[in-house]
Amino acid sequence: MKTLKELRIRAHAKVNLYLDVVGKRQDGYHNLETVFHSIGLHDQVILHEQSEKGFTVLCEHKDVPTDCNNLAYGAAQILNDVVGGIGGLEIRINKRIPVAAGLAGGSANAAAVLYGVNELFALGLSTKQLMDIGVKLGADVPFCLHGGAAYGTGIGDILTPLPSLCDIPLVLINSGIAVSTANVFKNFNITLTKQKKESIIIRTCVEKSDIIGVGKNLYNILEGAVFAKHPELTELKDQLSTQTGCYGALMSGSGATMFALMEDTDAAKQAQVLFENNIGFCTTTKTTSVGVCFDN
């Protein structure tokens, strides 16, 4: 009897240290300038070859679809369409990354499936080929495959690598407001934005590992649109950014998760204690240099 193969993958979340919208495109997407960084918080994606043809997604999180709308399912399907040879696959997702939270959880799951299926079925695709396939599923998928730190342009898919910031402690908070990325962009008015910061400043800080400079130059143009709809987030961000030992705080992506870059693990833990009883999700993590990797 044939042994069915199994592979466990870590799918890391990301934060955006910088996010600017630089234009609207004909296809409805927006052109961005962004600085991504992978963080230690990750989902576990377990791929299991199954004897029946087709794909099965298992996930216990109530807001995660288990049909073809799951990005992980989409990743398996698109790989099968492009290169074939996958046969049957069960995809189990152990969700730890908050959903619809600006942390690219779905994109990370898709990246994990692309990465894992390529190994499991010995498809022989390069990372660049996987990224080209991944962008069809979502703008953040190429970065999730790339991992570490990168400057993103285009829809966030044209990546210039940056050196990763090593093990910088972070606090993440999410009050449970689920934000639809599509809605944030739909309601975003480019002419109403203020106090633009140029990306070159924070990129240079990242290149020099100048964490104080990174903290001072965090920027997300989407905060205005999201905070206008959810005013309580403004106060929450103020509380986070005034914690002892905080270099700076920002909303990640289209929100509503906010993160703070902290001086050390003790400062991160102290901030966590303050928030964890009053907010839906609060955790500490660190910046990391990987997007997807095996989880043995």
Ligand code: ATP
């Ligand atoms: P992005 O900013 O890339 O849109 P996000 O981090 O804000 O991502 P996700 O956690 O990826 O948000 O979820 C966005 C939506 O995608 C959810 O509402 C969910 O229904 C759907 N979705 C599809 N597949 C997944 C998945 N594997 N994990 C989480 N959500 C998924």
